[in-house]
Amino acid sequence: MLRIGSTVLGASDVQRAARFWSRALGYVPRDEIEETWAVLVPSDGVGQHVSIMLSETPVQEKPRVHLDLYTATPAEEIDRLLGLGATRVDWQDYPPDPDFTVLADPEGNRFCVIDKR
Template sequence: MRVGSIVMGVSDVRRAMEFWGRALGYVPRDEPEATWVVLTSASGAGPNVSLMRSETPVQEKPRVHLDLYTSDQAGEVDRLVGLGASHVDWQDYPPDADFVVLADTEGNRFCVIQHGLPPT
């Protein structure tokens, strides 16, 4: 068994598709619908990210979120903010935090984590 897709609720599927597609280098698997799209890695690596229209309010501290690993945290945070992400005022940062909390264009929280990955 493996993770096939991570599903996130969004209020605007097309706006979220544009953000996550550009953020991750993902493309729609099929023609997007008004209420649903599955994004898949252009390189074929990694799980899909599915975006489903939802009226559920964004959680301030979601129980499930994405952790994005990078070897260039500052550069990626700047790039993602340039794509429309926003910084989240996160009160729970430990003093030696290796993560930055952002919100996507829909308000969904995610973390950008400094990780020793080779640059892609």
């Protein structure tokens, strides 16, 4: 049987990406953050890992894989994430009454904040 152990995000600056995602998710580095690789784990030890890998691949405008972050307080979390360095993405494909907002991390990786109220 398989299970997902880590979602890997590409970054041109692993240190910067690791700082953002650590603060965004409340995660901590599993080991020392390297120039080319970092693994972040939940501070309470429960949940999926997020890894950051050095990459020179350009950011995809419409990525095939992305993170969905669930919250019951979307406006507050979006403001917090913007304060950490995320940016809003001008997303052309929003449905008429979306329950999500598309943001990008400081590296340009897209992710969604999902309203779970």
